[in-house]
Amino acid sequence: MTGSDPPVERPTGLLKSVDVPAQELEVLRRGLRLLALRSLRDIDLAEEAAQETLVRALAALRGGHVNNPAHLGAFARGIACHVIADLHRAQQRTTSLDASQEADDPPSADPDALHLLVSDEEHEHVRAALASLSGADRELLRLSFFEGLTPLELANRLGEPATRVRKRKSRALERLRRALEEAGAGGHDRRPRPTTQ
């Protein structure tokens, strides 16, 4: 997929396609940026990976290689993995004198690199919102996002009914989402999460 792809015309500005609306392409671009940032840990490289993946994905779409638009995410992910691996190798070879071994290692994911997509102002708002939560709600978030507990596991760990835990968590997260929005994060198509699942 990487070395044998035919050369494609690199679009400038907003990508357009008769197959995929521009808005969906922009959503895909944001998602690709998130995916790439976890592995590459560099905003500019992640942007480059997203752009390159979109170019290749569009070429494949135009070539009729994607039959079901519902599979676009999985298709784009497959391309992105190759692009990210290529960029990672290139990055390693420019930063390491010992290019032979390290450059061939696959990139490892760093979940905390995603915070680079949050601006300083947004971080400040989120900190203020977190500080306004009760200690118990902060602990609930810690168990969720650091220990990775599912809603059911949370309920068991905290000894509270699952419905109450879900509502507490949902309320806390809504406050944080609002904090991000107030800091100017808007522009994303974000609809409220259901609170009773």
Added chain:
Amino acid sequence: MTESLTCNDVVERGIVERYLAGRLDLPEAEAFEAHYLACPRCQEDLRVAAAVRHNLPLVTNVQWLRRRWSRPLLVGVGLAAAAGFAALFLLPGDRVNPQLERLGAVLEPPVYLGVPVRGEQTSADSLFAAAMSSYLARRYDEAARGLAVALAAGVDSAPALFFRASGLLMINRSRESAETFQRVTGLGDTPYLVEARLYRAKALLRLGRAGEAITELRFAAAGLDDLGRWAQALADSVEALVQR
């Protein structure tokens, strides 16, 4: 074939949280990535989650430090003693790295300086006092049992749970100790929060659960006091060991 996920699946199964905590298996992670690439809602949830992971340790510890300045702690913790890393315990099972076990060692238990009782002393308070006498006499098994009884009688849960967990730690019942310290942190902002994380990390290290221990230590390390520096140093040691 990659599983097809919906946003409801993501919420119901705690997938964003498990993705960032590294708890998704490969097929689930692939399915989630395929989903969020085309899902603005889940992308935004990832951003929120990333902001939480970045800022929560800072907020938690800053608030704890502020409280520490504003009112005296009822309990002091033997920091100098706790900083000792020499091994004291033989641990069950042979799967835990001995170096990890050594990092989980505790030379001296958390120091108990007394908890003032407001108003009339209740029977639960008496049970607590008796149990803590055992603790001070280093009869940790007896103390842990006594504190369980005091808790059942309704004594203030934060100190009782903290010192029960500490007693269990000292008699090498690491799993129960880790679970009991977890109950302390589950109470939220108490004077025992940061210490509970530190000692829970010790218990987890003895169990070979290095990843969870590092998480606890990173939380405790955000403070700029001696406790924070110690937690930071221990976290670095564990990470270096894991990377080797």
